[in-house]
Amino acid sequence: MSGENSPLEELRRLANGFRVSQAIHVAARLGIADLLADGPREVSELAAATEADERSLYRLLRALAAAGVFREEENRRFSLTPLSDHLRRDAPETLYGWAAFAGLPLVWQAWGDLEHSVRTGENAVRHLHGMDIWEYRARDPVERAAFDLAMTDVTRGVNRSLLSVYDFGRFATVVDVGGGRGALLTALLEAHPGMRGVLFDRPEVVDGVADELDPGIADRLRVIGGDFFDEVPGGGDAYLMKAIIHDWEDAEALRILESCRRAAAPGAALLVVDRELGTPNGDLDAKLGDLNMLVLPGGRERTTDEFAALFASAGFRFVGETPSPSGWHVFEGVAE
Secondary structure, three states, X not given: OOOOOOHHHHHHHXXXXXXXXXXXXXXXHHOHHHXXXXXXXXXXXXXXXXOOOXXXXXXXXXXHHHOXXXXXXXXXXEEEOOOHHHHOOOOOOXXXXXXXXXXXXXHHHXXXXXXXXXXXXXXXXXXXXXXXXXXXXXXXXXXXXXXXXXXXXXXXXXXXXXXXXXXXXXXXXEEEEOOOOOHHHHHHXXXXXXXXXXXXXXXXXXXXXXXXXXXXXXXXXXXXXXXXXXXXXXXXXXXXXXXXXXXXXXXXXXXXXXXXXXXXXXXXXXXXEEEEOOOOOOOHHHHHHHHHHHHOOOOOOEOHHHHHHHHHXXXXXXXXXXXXXXXXXXXXXXXX
């Protein structure tokens, strides 16, 4: 319970949390934080710049100001706060991509079907659309692009945290399996000039990545398209997966790990970056993330013991876990 709220007031706040999340989503989609980067602006200016209805935009922004996301100044002017500073697209640790993604219809429809998933165990996206989320995104390039940007921004937000607690520099070649647009792998290569990397994901995901690389990175990073259920590139000293295994139930997760094991020489490391499910009555982010896995991709978050069991089944000896301040853990195994 937060502040001086009574139990009833706190429950009401939690029950109404969807209103704040959707308001933040709309502000992100309109690019309000970017427009305020140089200082306060009147709502009339913001409405003109975003082609929004001025009265309605004012209602949105004053509500978010009450939540601390923006600050309302005199004469209907608004400015950034430490929260909305992270909604700027160019912020070093931006949440823009995630906020712009989390309020999209696909996400809200899936969460709206949570009761069905809880009653039946069926994935909400498959129930609603007759296909899994990967098929859906393959058919909807706008949704896929929004998801890719969200994952890139989330990864950039935790990179510093991961690098501060785990020594990635001891690996000469890192294969990033399901690495998206390369946000984590490029951060590793920037931090460790002697490292080489292989970015591996579905062809449509990595399309064009090689053309976007900085010159100092391009000559040390290979980009390969493929399917990690079938085959993973060989030659890695470490096989890295961030936010991949939690997308899948155990049978599919094991197939991915077995692909990595076939590619990995004995002694190569397996590094799975995911959340740890946590203890009873705590770790709310991880447990809400677990529900997100239920309704969207159809996977789940796991405990350390569950990761260790998966590693062993795939032929990796579980070494241990390294928690980071961001809440993401590095679960490490060694190919036997």
